[in-house]
Amino acid sequence: MLSLDVGKKRIGLAVSDELGLTAQGIETLQRTRIRDDLVALQRIVTQWNVRTLLVGKPLHMSGSESRQSEYTREFAERLAKSLDLPVVYWDERLTSREAERLLREGGASLLQSRQAVDRMSAVLLLESYLGFLKNEESISEPEEIKPGEIIG
Secondary structure (H helix, E strand, O other), X not given: OXXXXXXXXXXXXXXXXXXXXXXXXXXXXXXXXXXXXXXXXXXXXXXXOOOOEEEEEOEOOOOOEOHHHHHHHHHHHHHHHHHOOOEEXXXXXXXXXXXXXXXXXXXXXXXXXXXXXHHXXXXXXXXXXXXXXXXXXXXXXXXXXXXXXXXX
């Protein structure tokens, strides 16, 4: 899975491992032209054997969509069509603030933080989604109980 934190100047990127357990930040894509962005993302998708795109959905704190939500959706739809991959949209509220906080606590300078926030946001987005999938899996697949076994 490839996680994208789509901005107008940069796209933060993170990938999951094959089992969907961990998220790893990869290079941040500096945006140029949409065609160039799509070609660069195609290379990344091929390199990492991506089968699904996870795109951060920017929402207002109230939960309503923003102008950036519409722009992000249009970009993601175009990307999905060009790559022939499914897209999952995931609420990204507060991921950038959390990324900034984590980087500050880690001692990153202001310049380092600016360069890493998009990537860290993509990682946090992917970790959140993977956690959701793991939780859904554990709820939907009840444990096998042996006759006479005591539970609890």
